[in-house]
Amino acid sequence: MATTALTAQIVLKWQNSFARLNRGQPGISGLLSFSEAWSIATAFLRPRDLADTTPSEHNMQDVRASFDILSRSKMLPMLLENFLEDMRKQLYLITRDINTMMSQYENTGDPQYIASLVYRLVEWFQAWSPIPELGYTVISAYKLAFQTHVFSVLPPSFSSGFKDLIASTFTLSYSTSPPSWTMGPSSSEVKTPPVRPDIPLWTAYDTLGLLDRYESLISSVCYEHIEAHVLETCTGKWGEPMLAPLREWMADKVVPWMIMPYARGARTAAEAQSMLQSVGSRFDFHVCKTLSDLRTREIFDIIIDYPDSLSALQDLKECLQRVDQRTQLVATLRKANKRRLLHPGADTKDILTQYVSIIRCLRIVDPPGVLLFKVADPIRRYLRERADTIRCIVASLVGDGESGDSLVDENEPIQPLQQMQVEDYTDPNWEPEPIDAGPDFRTNRPSDVISTLVSIYDSKDLFVKELQVLLAQRLLAITDGNYERERRNIEILKIRFGEAALQVCEVMLRDMTDSKRIDQHVQSHESLVLHPTIISRHFWPPLQTSKFIMPGQFKQIQDNYAKEFTAFKPDKRLHWLPHLGTISLEITLQDRTVSAEVPPLAAAFIELFSEKDTWTVDELVNKIGSIDRSSALKALATWVDLGVLKEDDNSQYKLLETADASGSGSRTAAPRPANIMEDAPAVLTVQQQQAEQMKVYWKVLHRGNAHKPRVTEFGPDTDDAEDCSGYDRTIEQLGAFMEAARREGLVTVKDGVWKLNRQ
Template identity: 60%
Template structure:
């Protein structure tokens, strides 16, 4: 039961409300005035059905039109309702009426979107948005009624909430297509749409989508205008395009309401920075994906490198560039199908390109490490580098730039903290960055290996081959190469090369003296055995007149230098022959083995391969067949049956006879054992030591084997050379390795 006090309180509240609504007028006159004002306000705010045709009216609408109040009466009605503090209740009734009429809008949205989904016509989306703004403006409380901003704000929020709840998922795609048309057209063409978008809340709702349109537009333009165009920097052109095309479009969605240029700049500062960043990022991504081709095309791709350097400073995608280049190198470069010379050329271009992008060399250090490790494992890497050093780049792809000054090999930089120009390491530098800081290209290539001694020995091998291949006695080119190499490696390292050059001069003078005493058709090259690389030997014995020539020359030489004797290497050199046959004369310049075989055919016309081989000493059967094939190809011999050859004193019709393939016409350099071959031969001497260790002590680590081998007489190999030797032994099945422990194979 309610208490008397509660009853009194409720009665007082009712009396207070009645007085406020009646406004203390006699009777209920004021209450009747409020009721009339309330009805007028309700009718003024009632949402209208825009889908009703002009001829379709209802009785309530007829009554409203019949007694339609004037604007002043409507304003007075709203003022009375507000005076009675019933405006919030009136707004609630209005929002409820709007909620009841919302199916009218929903029906039209469904109709338009079904049409768009079937046609993908962006004009339908434009019509839908125009229709929605008609509903929005028709239902909005008239600001002339003096209601203040709260009803308008509340209505807008409610309308937007309802609108976004009924728009289907496909609307975002249609709206995006519509925004795309605005950015691809002149700015004034669709300028009227942006105020509509703002009134419906579409700009705030789809802010990310609108930005994505700008991003995609920038991406498409960058790829279209910059892809595979590396010759000139394109960033200035892109910035001009951004200012002329993208910025005017950005004014409508991002600088709406700006009263002057300064306000527009302030409003677009954040989004403009993001768009500019995206332009740089897109170009950086494009150049990163093209970096392998850019390096291949260097120096014609310098413009792209300059753009990439500037983009890197803006977006900092250094790690992405390193990852992309390492992956591309692994897929396209560091595999058995790539020629070592091509790998070295790409490495040199990589050095030059990454120095443009990153002068401190951090990127180069990270990218070059896999290339250097792979080149270190290739057996012909040293030879390719050395061939370039001595100017053996007749093909035009030399690793050495003729415009670069010749300078000594540079040693790794030593940290000098007292240098006033000292700078700390870059933040992304590796722990060994200072020790491997890049210098000139040649020093970088030589630093692939721990010691330059390998290069010196390979230089000696290559110089020996080139000297022995000279037939005109002109060694000026080789002398020039040695002088250049002295600058790079120092004079002490090239002393052996100086001896080889001196040997060639002494050999020519010796031959001139011998020829002056007794003329001979033989002109041998006489070298010092202890100062030349190991020459490949064979058991070839020259028959007939060649043997006689050797003996006569050796006799004259011993007269000239009685304290020395000649040891012939008949497998080396060239022999110029003039063959006199019954119907023709054949001139040929051939290796000694071919000359030895054709000399034997002067004894008889038919020989079997085995018989020929027995006459010239121990030679491989494949080499013998190749030598005979040379004469078959010259139509001097013919193969009557397998392994049986006959001299053609008279030319036969050989049109139907398939000639034996002859060797290439280019002359090969004299056979000299490479540095790797020499080291392998020398390491075989120590195999017995290794075999004894593994037999007596069981599995051993590489470090333990190296330590024990140092006791062996004359052992001076590095642990890397030992590792290569053990790996070769593993491939041949002599040893096996597991977890770094080597043991004899069972």
């Protein structure tokens, strides 16, 4: 049994509800009008099948009056609940259309079926949508319920179809005049052309909430469109700036497209610009990133094409200021250098040329030099291990690179070699090192190319020695007496290396002019066919030596010249190097005369044939002195090729007084070896000089009796080699020498201790 208090409470609530629904009308007339309003409203809101073509019989004036009664009765929440329940029962109709159209898309892959689906869903949305008079709450609840159902039944394939449909809007936009936002002095209104076929589609997207739900997918379509355009228009095109045209393309093509998804509802250009600012910045960033990625992949070939690729480098510099791709650039270029440059098959000159291009290019991209420092380190270490690196650099310095591009830019001013300086923190222009600089980076590294190349090595003395060797070779090769080019080279090198380093080179050049003057004096006293080059032995690099003696008339000519020279300079003596130079001969035979310009060794051999007609190689070698057999064969081959000598089956060489009818000295025995030795340079290279000096050190090291050599063992911390006075080689050079001795079986090594092999 209900208590009196509960009964009273129920009675009170009933009376309140009756009063609210009856609205103070007499009797129950208000309640009856509410009941009628409820019936009209629920009938009007009940979702209908679009296939039902029965015309609506609702009077909108009665409908609005009914909604007004329900609102004053505070029954709109109950009405909304009833409407959503009715809509839930009809949602199968929407699901049916979605499944049908998505099946068509999946069978054909045509995104137009997605467009049809979108338009169909808009029809459903608008057909079931409550009238605006019901207020924001009812409309929002309806939209949420509708979108929730649609998104829950869309299959996974909808995303790919929607993406294809979004991508097609770029083509739709470009097929007509692209929409633009213009601001003139008299108008700031948004100007959009009336014929843009994708506008209804974007409006439908907005109605269904697809723009918010698939915002990242829409952005990805734009990103991919940007990437495709950049790759299509910029790949391999390095001769003109591309970043500025890309940004113009963005402004003309992409920004108008962005208005619909990102600036919908804007009423003025300023409002649209404000709405597009954030997303536009993202897309500009993606343009720079895509172009930066492309140029990073192409960087090795861009450097090869420098300076024609200057525009690409400037674009890359601007892109790197916008995006953080510096690490990727360094890694890509180092990998490309290792694969395409730093291998035994690459010529040292080509490596140096590419390294110089890398220096110039990366200084354009990154003036502080951090990228260059990180990329150059493997190249510098590799070049340091190549024996001919210094020679190639020096050859370029003295203009000996006519066959290829010079490492020195003629437009660059000639300046002294730059050395790293201690940083002056009191300098008002001092700046801290870049944030991505390594621990070994220094901002005051050499800036010019030559100083950078020389800094590969710890000392410039190696370059000075190589300069002396190369200059000696070039001076000895001059036959016309014109030394102006070499004199100019020395003056240039003085600026780079300093006066003191080039004093020996000046002596060498002066020797050449003095030699010509001495020869003129000797010839004035006795006309001789010999014109030697006379040099100061102590100021020239060591020359190639040979112990053979010129025979016959050649010996007499040398003696006569030496006699006249001694008369002119009593305190000097000539030491002949008979294997160097050339001799012009005219050989008179019975039926012909043969003229030739040959090396002295070939002339010495043919002179011996004036004593007898047939010689063996051993007899010829014993006659003129100590020479190696390969050089003798090469010298004799010269006369065989000229038809003066012929080799028989017994390896004897016979003078042909009459021409051989069988073919001008052709060989009847086994074919002679090809030219075993190319013409050796007259001057010993720096490596050869070091090797000869190490032989001297080895003799000192091994001096003593067979049972007790001076040094029997030594390691890295011993001082046993102090007797090698004047030793000035580095640990690396000593290590290379000892390793060579180990390969020859002269020493053994164990646990870092070297021992002489006493076997």
